[in-house]
Each structure stands twice: as structure tokens, then as C-alpha cells.
Amino acid sequence: MAREPEIKHGIFSKPLPEILDDIEAAAADARKAADEARTAGERAADDVMRRLRKLFLTMAKDITEELSDGKK
Structure with a gap:
């Protein structure tokens, strides 16, 4: 008896x-998510630097x- 392979x-x-199209779409989504994460990280770093600069100027x-x- 020959069994059919189970899918x-x-x-x-x-x-x-x-x-391959599915893989390409998933890779594009991953690249987009990575770009958004990088942009969010850059914005957060800019915000931290602004706060530190303000704090430093106040301290000075x-x-x-x-x-x-x-x-006197």
C-alpha cells in the first residue's frame, strides 16, 4: 500500500x-519597519540632545x- 504524503x-x-513574491513582500515590510525604527530612534536622540543642551546651558x-x- 502506497501512502500519499501528508501536506x-x-x-x-x-x-x-x-x-518568492511573498518573501519579497515580507522583506520590503521588514525594511520599512527598520527604516521607521531608525527614524524614531533618531528623533528620540535629537530630543534627548535638546534636553541635555538646555540643561547644560541652564547649569552654565x-x-x-x-x-x-x-x-561682588
Whole structure:
């Protein structure tokens, strides 16, 4: 008795060009997601740098005022 092979995965029922199209679409989605993540990371880094710059300038101003008050 010859048994027919069981189809365990639906991917075996698709033709190769269709599988390749699916892979290409998934790769494009992954590239888009990576680009969005990179852009979000850059925006977050810019925000952190703005906050640090503002904090540094405030600290420098406070130190300068303290030093000039001490000389008077």
C-alpha cells in the first residue's frame, strides 16, 4: 500500500513564484519597519540632545551667576 504524503505546510501547495513574491513582500515590510525604527530612534536622540543642551546651558548660567555673585 502506497501512502500519499501528508501536506504539513500550506507553503508546499503554492507555486515557487508566488512564494518568492511573498518573501519579497515580507522583506520590503521588514525594511520599512527598520527604516521607521531608525527614524524614531533618531528623533528620540535629537530630543534627548535638546534636553541635555538646555540643561547644560541652564547649569552654565547658574554657575556663572553664582561665580559673579561671589566676586561682588
